[in-house]
Amino acid sequence: MASFENKLKDVIIKLHEIEALKFGMFKMKVGIESPVYVDLRSVISYPEILENIADLMWEFAALRNIECDQLCGVPYAALPIAALMSSRSKIPMVMRRKEAKKYGTKKLIEGKFNPGDNCVIVEDVVTSGSSVLETVVDLHSEGLNVTSVLVVVDREQGGSHNLSEKGVAMNSLCTLSKILQVLKEAGQINQDVVDSVRKYIAASQIHPDGTFLTPQPRTENVNPSRLTLPFTARADQAVNPVAAKLLKVMVSKQSNLCVAADVTSASRLISLAESAGPYVCLFKTHIDIVEDFSPQLIQDLLAAAQKHNFLLMEDRKFADIGHTVSLQYSQGIHKISSWADLVTVHPIPGEGVITGLKSAVTNLHRGCFLVVEMSSAGNLASPNYVASSMEISKKHPDFVAGIVCQTSGTVQNPGLLQLTPGVSLDCQNDGHLGQQYNSPEDIVMSRGADIAVVGRGIIQATDPAQAAQEYRAKLWAAYEKRVSSVKNV
Numbered sequence: 001m002a003s004f005e006n007k008l009k010d011v012i013i014k015l016h017e018i019e020a021l022k023f024g025m026f027k028m029k030v031g032i033e034s035p036v037y038v039d040l041r042s043v044i045s046y047p048e049i050l051e052n053i054a055d056l057m058w059e060f061a062a063l064r065n066i067e068c069d070q071l072c073g074v075p076y077a078a079l080p081i082a083a084l085m086s087s088r089s090k091i092p093m094v095m096r097r098k099e100a101k102k103y104g105t106k107k108l109i110e111g112k113f114n115p116g117d118n119c120v121i122v123e124d125v126v127t128s129g130s131s132v133l134e135t136v137v138d139l140h141s142e143g144l145n146v147t148s149v150l151v152v153v154d155r156e157q158g159g160s161h162n163l164s165e166k167g168v169a170m171n172s173l174c175t176l177s178k179i180l181q182v183l184k185e186a187g188q189i190n191q192d193v194v195d196s197v198r199k200y201i202a203a204s205q206i207h208p209d210g211t212f213l214t215p216q217p218r219t220e221n222v223n224p225s226r227l228t229l230p231f232t233a234r235a236d237q238a239v240n241p242v243a244a245k246l247l248k249v250m251v252s253k254q255s256n257l258c259v260a261a262d263v264t265s266a267s268r269l270i271s272l273a274e275s276a277g278p279y280v281c282l283f284k285t286h287i288d289i290v291e292d293f294s295p296q297l298i299q300d301l302l303a304a305a306q307k308h309n310f311l312l313m314e315d316r317k318f319a320d321i322g323h324t325v326s327l328q329y330s331q332g333i334h335k336i337s338s339w340a341d342l343v344t345v346h347p348i349p350g351e352g353v354i355t356g357l358k359s360a361v362t363n364l365h366r367g368c369f370l371v372v373e374m375s376s377a378g379n380l381a382s383p384n385y386v387a388s389s390m391e392i393s394k395k396h397p398d399f400v401a402g403i404v405c406q407t408s409g410t411v412q413n414p415g416l417l418q419l420t421p422g423v424s425l426d427c428q429n430d431g432h433l434g435q436q437y438n439s440p441e442d443i444v445m446s447r448g449a450d451i452a453v454v455g456r457g458i459i460q461a462t463d464p465a466q467a468a469q470e471y472r473a474k475l476w477a478a479y480e481k482r483v484s485s486v487k488n489v
């Protein structure tokens, strides 16, 4: 049976063939010209493609553990897709009218539902997210809960960010970047088209009110966003000294690869530090899984870090009250604060978790990554949780080096690094264990990772050094592609 990834590629290629995806110059609703146009209304003339899209959307929703009582299609292009998804899943559907009826029931929402029902919106294309937000307002006014939207194509022009600011998580089957990648690989578009669309995406981020987050047209003086500013320039904007150092290491080693060293013996840990070390900027440990831990292991790790010029991160995921985490950080057998440049922290306890950690490391150059979204299926990070966590990070720029998250809109500040786990070349998830993988290209281009975390893809490879080299090359090429979209503007 074809994999999800292959089925998605097929659909993208067919959409291009039937001209539902077009390249040229098109005037958009928001008044700018776009080199790409996505028009999924024509798909109703191709029932097989329509069915494939609906099936993929449903498979995608299941992969993301999206559950609901109602599906809501947004007129017009998404209606048939939502209807097929409803028929397949047996989840009932409601429909938002474009305008309230002027006669009869004057209903805004058609279909049967109960107040408090959880509703997932199905949309064909998202640009700024304004149509989805209008639908959310109407659904809320009728008593329905809306926390997520399923989208066929994300044009990557700010929709995800705008929706998440209003508490709605956007889950997109594919992005414009993904479409470019698939069509380029299939030989259906050339590099010039890819470059012009990338340049357009970078230069036309839109607020839901139609104003641009980036000025139009771009000028020499435009301050590029986190996603397009080169790491060298971002090092100057980092407030936390470890973030600045890490960015410099990344540039000097041309590596945005972090290896997740999930091994259980000291010898394997050191052997991995020696073999993968030359290719990584960051070496991530779970020191508590090492069965023969001793202080010597830390000395050996520090020596390897110095020899190969990488930083050490202990993925401890602190998640307790400030007083307790300060002890967990500095005491016990691992004495993490004495050797780990960086640690990971869950913001769930509130700001005290950071003040607690900070209180344990006066005078040391240390930093943390806040885990605001996880890569695992069914994780509980809601858009509100993500937004509140980002507020906490803003209060401690001296200690927060970056954010662990999965979506490109979460981190705006170029001085913060986005660290993203869930990366593998074959993209095969690990079943009931919950990990969800993306390709190196997607993680950097679509999901906005500055640093990608690769564990089993490297440590279970027959030759970890060669695997690390391969991941490093692919991840760095994706980063260069991301920033090059604005280099010559």
Ligand SMILES: O=c1ccn([C@@H]2O[C@H](COP(=O)(O)O)[C@@H](O)[C@H]2O)c(=O)[nH]1
Binding pocket: 260, 261, 262, 315, 371, 373, 374, 375, 376, 404, 421, 422, 423, 435, 453, 454, 455, 456, 457
């Ligand atoms: O959301 C998260 C946060 C952390 N991790 C960690 O990353 C690695 C991933 O290992 P793989 O073998 O590449 O799946 C692992 O150490 C996790 O603890 C994550 O996966 N997701």
